[in-house]
Amino acid sequence: MSKMGPPHGGANMPPEKAKDFKGTFRRLVSYLKPRRKKLAAVFLVAILSTVFTIVGPKIMGMAITELFEGAYGQLQGVPGGGIDFGVIGQILAILAGLYLFSSLFSYIQQYMMSTVAQDTVYDLRQDVNKKLEKLPLEYFDGRPNGETLSRMTNDIDTIGSTLQQSLTQFITSIVTIVGILVMMLTISPLLTLIAVVSLPLSLFVIGPILKRSQKYFSSQQKNLGRLNGHVEEMYTGHQVVKAFGHEAKSNEQFDEVNEELYNAGRKAQFISGIIMPMMTLIGNLSYVLISVVGGILVTQRAISIGDIQAFITYSKQFTQPITQTANIANIIQSTVAAAERVFELLDEKEEVEEITTSVLARAKGAVAFEDVDFGYGSNLLIDKMNIDVRPGQTVAIVGPTGAGKTTLINLLMRFYELNGGRITVDGLDSREMSRHELRQNFGMVLQDTWLFNGTIRDNIAYGKTGATEEEILAAAEAAHADHFIRTLPDGYDTILNQEVSNISQGQKQLLTIARAILADPPIMILDEATSSVDTRTEIFIQQAMKGLMEGRTSFVIAHRLSTIKDADLILVMDQGKVIEQGTHQQLLDKDGFYADLYHSQFSAKVAV
Secondary structure, three states, rough: OOOOOOOHHHHOOOOOOEEEEHHHHHHHOOOOOOHHHHHHHHHHHHHHHHHHHHHHHHHHHHHHHHHHHHHHHHOOOOOOOOOHHHHHHHHHHHHHHHHHHHHHHHHHHHHHHHHHHHHHHHHHHHHHHHHHHHHHHHHOOOOOOOHHHHHHHHHHHHHHHHHHHHHHHHHHHEEEEEEHHHHHHHHHHHOOOOOOEEEEEEEEHHHHHHHHHHHHHHHHHHHHHHHHHHHHHHHOOOHHHHHHOOOEEEHHHHHHHHHHHHHHHHHHHHHHHOOHHHHHHHHHHHHHHHHHHHHHHOOOOOOOOOHEEEHHHHHHHHHHHHHHHHHHHHHHHHHHHHHHHHHHHOOOOOOOOOOOOOOOOOOOOOOOEEEEEEOOOOEEEEEEEEEEEOOOOOOOOOOOOOOOHHHHHHHOOOOOOOOEEEEEOOOOOOOHOOOHHHHEEEEEEOOOOOOOOOOOOHHHHOOOOOOOHHHHHHHHHHHOOOOHHHOOOOHOOOEEOOOOOOOHHHHHHHHHHHHHHHHHOEEEEEEEEOOOOOOOHHHHHHHHHHHHHOOOEEEEOOOHHHHHHHOEEEEEEOOOOHHHHHHHHHHHHHHOHHHHHHHHOOOOOOOO
């Protein structure tokens, strides 16, 4: 069985060294600037809480000294000697009050810091969410979904966890180190020198350990991303994996990546885990030396026994904040690395900025491609494409796989930007109007259905803001979905589960068609919309679509050529170019590429 320990923060985000620590850290701090007053208050409260705690051992030492001297005087028969329990009681009351105030300020500190941390994380999530809305489709096409989700959730959670826990701990540790150093100096400069020697020794010891662990943390981060991507792919495509019998191969890939993650994580955590034992060893050596020297000073009456007890307590406390600071430094490094990944997402190139000079309320439906060029990089997929579609026409787009059919639709919707030429709607350049305004004039029914976790009613109503019950029912009836919906236990209130697996693929398609009908756009895009329904339902849908497309411009991507015989214009694409266009009969009469495609489906003639 593969083994994997939990990474820092509990959010599956292991520490990693940031590429630009200073730049990323400054940028992360900029998110805290709007809350600098609260942070100042947190800092002040943390100081008060720590100071009260630091003074405690000194006051406790006073009580011990009082107890010792009283008992010693009584044993020696000193006149007026004896233990003054009244004074000791007053000292202990003061001590209890200090610890009570320390706990109160600590509570206030945690409460205020949790607010600061959550507000900061809220702003980060808002910025990332807004950024995702502005990213072009090519960003999502070029990256695994798990990678983007990891930055949106795991990385931001790591930042929030560090701000809420480690930042206040860091402040407390620094104040504790300074405070204890001051208190020790007031007791004995000589003993303080012995205790302080452990500080550079500690830094000397943990420095190489931290440096060595960085490469393993980096490997852990890389393999975690690979594992997230693999799990996400295998989970979303588990039916295909099972259908092709790739369970063993999938498990083998998982085990391989998981084992690499385990090995990197084990080494990283082990090496960084050495810090605490090493610090404990150094602290114990310092403690022994202080005890010996302090005992000598007590016998020489250089300091009181209460002070030596307080100093020993301080010396043991002195290494603890140093250890915490070292651990927090490692955590902060991982947090800055997580922030860097978030900022990389925020710095991604956005869609071309909109320059809105044209207004398109509701299009009539005239669409034209004028010398359109498009490609990924220097390789053009579409070269000098020219198409002229009149309002109300039904345009079918056919061609072999990879011919550019779906790319043409993506360009029409401005999911991708053109390399050259222009696309016009009602004579207006699509780049001169807002994307929202442009896309409001299009309705899409794709081969790959998309429905969300919610009621069937809500999924249909997604097509139109403020849709009435009557409009939803009418759209469902027009799409021939009303009958099957009413046969469900809860009818239109049936909740689709997260995977939308409680209805069939054909029923999913009917719902997306109903949603498009409800939207009532002037231009429709149908990408093999009836490919997932049975023959009888397909006939009903084609009838509904025929009524829906009347008076509207429609683009139909079809693989079954029998469904587009009545199209006003058929565009035949191959290798990114429109090589033929015309009606069904005109293209058959040409006996060209389209005729070969058609006859390959309906006769024994082999397609060329």
